[in-house]
Amino acid sequence: METSQMVQVLRDRGYRVTPQRMEVINIVMEKLRRREHPTFNDILNEVRQKMPTISTSTVYSILQILEESGYVVSFEHNGRTYYDSAMPHLNILCINKNKVLDVEVDEVVEALKRRGITPVAITVKAVCKDQ
Known part of the structure; x- marks a missing residue:
């Protein structure tokens, strides 16, 4: 917007x-x-x-x-x-790097929408390799 x-x-x-x-x-x-x-x-x-x-x-x-x-x-x-x-996307919280990364995940968003869920933000905690 x-x-x-x-x-x-x-x-x-x-x-x-x-x-x-x-x-x-x-x-x-x-x-x-x-x-x-x-x-x-x-x-x-x-x-x-x-x-x-x-x-x-x-x-x-x-x-x-x-x-x-x-x-x-x-x-x-x-x-x-x-x-x-507030646009749907995936936030990856790299717990070992103290970083936040964005990942576009249309398949996940579409799967949630088919179930009547409109995601605003999806957050995943992960161990990340060198970025």
Whole structure:
């Protein structure tokens, strides 16, 4: 989803589109376009480069709005919260490398859909060879 569409949906749901929200949205969307899996701290640190006084709770609440609105999903790995695209795909959590990899798995997604399940995120913990 494009940022402009996301802004309109937020407005339609009664949220004000503040500079802080826009900054967090832009950072999250850019990271997801690059297929990164940013942590809360990654996002907070990048926002603070442009808005040094933004509070932790403000960033957290904006991420909650994005998740509740269906734009991102979050998952935990090694005590960190990661944010990811809400598009169906497989996240491989490399427990031995502390990495997160994306894998497109149309067969798995289609098999779930045939059972009436529409996956948003599928997470698999695995031991990964050198990547």
